[in-house]
Amino acid sequence: MPTFIAEKPHTLAPIAIPRATSPSGHILTVENLTVSFDGFKAVDNLSLSIAEKELRVIIGPNGAGKTTLLDMICGKTKPSSGSIRFRGIELTHLPEFKIVRKGVGRKFQTPSIYEDLTVAENLEISLPEAHGIWASIFFKRTQHVKEIIENVAQEIMLADQLRTKSGKLSHGQKQWLEIGMLLTQGPDLLLLDEPVAGMSPREREQTAELLKKIALGKSLVVIEHDMDFVKSIANKVTVLHQGKLLSEGSVDQVQNDPRVIEVYLGH
Numbered sequence: 001m002p003t004f005i006a007e008k009p010h011t012l013a014p015i016a017i018p019r020a021t022s023p024s025g026h027i028l029t030v031e032n033l034t035v036s037f038d039g040f041k042a043v044d045n046l047s048l049s050i051a052e053k054e055l056r057v058i059i060g061p062n063g064a065g066k067t068t069l070l071d072m073i074c075g076k077t078k079p080s081s082g083s084i085r086f087r088g089i090e091l092t093h094l095p096e097f098k099i100v101r102k103g104v105g106r107k108f109q110t111p112s113i114y115e116d117l118t119v120a121e122n123l124e125i126s127l128p129e130a131h132g133i134w135a136s137i138f139f140k141r142t143q144h145v146k147e148i149i150e151n152v153a154q155e156i157m158l159a160d161q162l163r164t165k166s167g168k169l170s171h172g173q174k175q176w177l178e179i180g181m182l183l184t185q186g187p188d189l190l191l192l193d194e195p196v197a198g199m200s201p202r203e204r205e206q207t208a209e210l211l212k213k214i215a216l217g218k219s220l221v222v223i224e225h226d227m228d229f230v231k232s233i234a235n236k237v238t239v240l241h242q243g244k245l246l247s248e249g250s251v252d253q254v255q256n257d258p259r260v261i262e263v264y265l266g267h
């Protein structure tokens, strides 16, 4: 960790205070989104909207375009056509780091924590104030920074593990740490790709509680295959199939939709 010299005001709060709300009440609006890879449309003319503080789950068979959709929202993949607006701001032309700064956080399937660093250190390096060479040199571990780290650690159920090397955590705890690393960045929209893959039943329950708590102040889009987990968290489910929107509604509605049963749930 760098040594600390100067103090600068901290703007970050562990639970972000919602910024300007778009007139529609939607934090994210995707319209006519398409991406082609060598002529193959992985996402095909897709439109959907996510409300403020909504916890949306995206399901669908393998290859349906779920991960590619998240890749386009976070700027990792550029669409061939269509629009993605976050609080009215068009994201499709922005590089990934600017999309993060606008308030969109993405967690990939495999945890990308630093196993040789402690839980506290992993959370610290995720603070926007610690990013970049100069920022990291002048970064100061103020009381406020400590409070942010402690609050986030509490939220992700790792308050007793702050000094533990992250490599020693269980698989589930590593996933929670990575969610914590997103939270320290203060996003208003979190994109999570299969957050409970490989977790024990107890860890799944705890993760469901964690996500529901996060959704009290932020919007979440979660890709998930485990229908029991989907039932335990979702307000609304979007079903993708061959890059297109197949069905959308409550868990009950999509579970009873014959098209969904045919291509996904019936298998």
Ligand SMILES: Nc1ncnc2c1ncn2[C@@H]1O[C@H](COP(=O)(O)OP(=O)(O)OP(=O)(O)O)[C@@H](O)[C@H]1O
Pocket (backbone or CB within 6 Å): 037, 042, 060, 061, 062, 063, 064, 065, 066, 067, 068, 069
């Ligand atoms: N960079 C790429 N180049 C070529 N094809 C790609 C690329 N990214 C994704 N695809 C293809 O697009 C389709 C959609 O993939 P995607 O990973 O988004 O599906 P998914 O719904 O997330 O599936 P899974 O549940 O298996 O993760 C797949 O056929 C995949 O092979």
